[in-house]
Amino acid sequence: MIANVPMEHGLILAALLFALGLIGVLARRNIVFMLMSVEIMLNAVGLAFVVAGARWGQVDGQVMFIFILTMAAAEVSVGLALVLQMHHSFKTLDADAVSKMRG
């Protein structure tokens, strides 16, 4: 008894979540919120993969979701370490405060 919703509805939901994440990245300047929005976007992409995999009854969508999960875990650990370093040396979480490179 699997939900027999049309694939378009699942993909619309994935697109909606991705758009919300993108708005979050573009509109917020606090770097923790930007990381959270990136997580939302990665999750939406994984949702699209699983919806497409469920449409055809194949495992490939879920395998791709597991890879996305791995990538998100690695990304967020490095990103949060960078946030800690940024707070340590600049005493701020504003992304605009560190927009200049030294070099």
Added chain:
Amino acid sequence: MNLLFYLSAVVAAISTLLVITRTSAVHALLYLIVSLLSVALIFFSLGAPFVAMLEVLIYAGAIMVLFVFVIMMLNLGGEAAEQETQWLNPGIWKGPSILCVLLAIELVCTFTMEPERLSAAIMVTPKQVGIALLGPYVLGVELASMLLLAGLVGAYHLGRPHKHRSKIEQRS
């Protein structure tokens, strides 16, 4: 199951919208956890219980715990105690709790169905996913392990305090 999908989709959309409009990081984190849990229920309704489990364990569990730790570490100032009392204020738990209770009701309704219908809800079993991962996708698994190792080393290197740099600065 259709109802499960659409209800979870509505909860996911609302909670994600609330994530990107909060001003406090902890409030946003609570809504983000609700959003991830509702996406896990969507996976379950689509006949993918294995990735639903992974979503709860890794996204809503491990990654969100990382976020919580970092937010706690960033608030080490004098206003930390005041902030703690502010977090214990029941008002901020209301929104996430309502959405969570909605998800829990959905889950209970699903699991009190007849067992035959429940076992028919699994389209792709974990066994099939495992066979595919270690069969045609084994190169991807190796690459993922190397990515995780790189992430581990990178996070350790970046998270280290600047001992060497200050020593060099003192000498010069």
